[in-house]
Amino acid sequence: MSVTYNIHPAFAVDDSSLLETDLTTCQLLVLTGKGVFSYVVYNPVAKKFMALKSYRFQTQKGATAELEMIEQVFDADKLLFTHFKAVYLAFDGGDTTIVPEKHYNPSLKKDYLELIYPEKTQEVILADIMHEQQMVNIYAVDKDLLGYLRKEFATDNTLHVNTALLKSYSFDNDYRDINGVAFIDIQQHKFTLTVYKLGQLLSQQEIACQNGLDVVYHLINALRQTGLNEQYAKVKVGGAVTADSQIYEELHRFIPKVEWMQRLPGFGYINKMQEIPAYYFNNLYALALCV
Template sequence: MSVVHQIQPAFTVDDSSLLETDLTTCHLLVLVGAGSFSYVVFEPVENKFLAMKSYRFEPQKAAVAELEMIEQVFDADRLLFTAFRSVLLAFDLSNQTLIPAKFYNSNLKKEYLHLLFPEKMQEAVLTDTIDELEVVNVYGLDKDLVGFLRKEFSTDKVINANTALLRSYVYDRDYQQRDGIVYIEIQQPKVTLTAYAFGRLLCQQEFNFQGGLDIVYYLTNMLRQLNLDEQKAQVKLGGAVTEADALVEELRSFVPQVQWQERLPGFLYIGKMQELPAHYFQNLYALALCV
C-alpha cells in the first residue's frame, strides 16, 4: 500500500490583491525541481507578482514517485485549477547543455545532449533559444512528468529553469564586469554557476554539493579554466540560503567579496514578497522574462 504524504507549502505569500484581481488576465509561472513545486501569479499589465507558493518534499529517486508527490500538490491546492491567461512550466531537474546558436543544428539536438549525458528511458529532448545570448539550451525531461503537467494545465509552454536564470542575469547592472562575474544559484543539493565577462556568457555548470567547500572548489576551478582572476572576479549568491547558513560562512572564508543577488528589477512585488530576502526565489520570478 502506498504511503500518502500530507503536502504543505513551505512558503506562502499573498495578500488581498489576489482576490481583487481577475486571474484570467494573469500568468501562472510554475517551477518544478527535485523535491519541489513552486509557482507565482504574475499580472502582466502592471508587471506585478501577486502571489507565490512553494512546496517542498523529499526528492524521489524514480520519476513516477516524483509525479505522485506533485499529484498530491494538485489535490491540496485548488488555485492551480484557475483559468489563467496562460501557464508556463519550467523544469529544474533535467540534464542540459548550451550550444552557440551559430553552430546549432536541430537535427542533432539529441546528439548534443547525449554526448555529455547518457540517454534516459522515457526522455523527451527539448530546446530553448535564448536570442539575447545567442545560445540554444538543449535539455531532457521525463515524458510522463512533462506530459502530465501539460495535460493538467492545458499548456504547451515548457522551458528549462536555467533559461530564465540566464536571461535574468542580463538585467543585473554588474553582468558586464570586465574582470568577470559568477552568479551562484543554490537549490540544495544542487548549485548552478554562471559566468559572464564583458556581458558575454562564458559558461554555465551544475553540480551536486554537500557543503560550502564543494562550492568553493567548483567556483575556483571555473574561474581558473576561464582565465579569470580569482581576486578580481565578482561573485553574487542567490537561492534559499541565509547569512547564518554554514555553507555561506565557508564560501565567504575563501571569497570575501561575495555579494547577495538583488531582486529582479523592472517588476512590482507585493509587500510580503519584499519582506523576504531579495535573493530568494530569483529562479521563480525570472520565469516572467519567458512569458
C-alpha cells in the same frame, strides 16, 4: 501503490489584492525540480507578481516518486485549477547543455545532449532558443512528468530554469565586469554556477553539493578554468540559502567579493514578497522574462 507524503507549502505569499484581481488576465509560472514545486501568479499588464507558493518535500529517488508528490500538490492546492490566461512550465535539473544558435539544428537536439550525457529511455528532449543571446539551451525532461503537467495545465509552454536565469543575469550591474562575475543559484543539494566576463558567457553548469566547501571548490575551479582570479571576480549568491548558512560562511572565508543577488528590476512585488530576502526565488521571478 501510491504513497502519501508529507507535503506542505514552505512559503505561501499573497494578500487581498489577489482576490480583487481577475486571474483570467494573469499568468501562472510554474517551476518544478527535485523535491520542489513552486509557482508565482504574474500579472503581465501591470508587470507585477501577485502570489507565490513553494512546496518542499523529501522523496525517494526516481521520477515516479516525484510525480506522485506533485499529484498530491494538485489535490491540495485548488488555485492550480484557476483558468489563467496562460501557464508556463519550467524545469530545474536534468541533463542540459548550451550550444551557439548559429550551430543549432533542431533535428539534432537529441544528439547534442547525448554527446555529454547517456541516453535515458523515459525522457523528452526540449530546446529554448535565446535569440538575443544567440544561444540555445537544450535539456531533457522526464516524459511522464511533462505529460502530466501538460495535461493538467492544458499548455505546451515549456522552458528550463537556466534559460530564465541567463536572461536575468544581464540585468545585473556587474554583468559586464572586466574581472568577471559568477552567479550562484543554490537549491536543494545542488547549485547552478554561471560565469561571465565583459557580458560574455564563459560557463554554466549544474553541480551537486553536500556542504559549503563543495561550492567553494567548484567555484574556484570554474573561475580558474575560465581565466579568472577568485580574488578579483565578483560572486553573486541567490536561491535557498541564508546569511548564517555554512555555504555562505565558507564563501566568505575564501572569496573577497561576495554579494547577494537583488530582486529583478522593472517588476512589481506585493508587500509580503518584499519582506522575503531579495535573493530568494530569483529563479522563479526570472520566468517572467520568458513569457
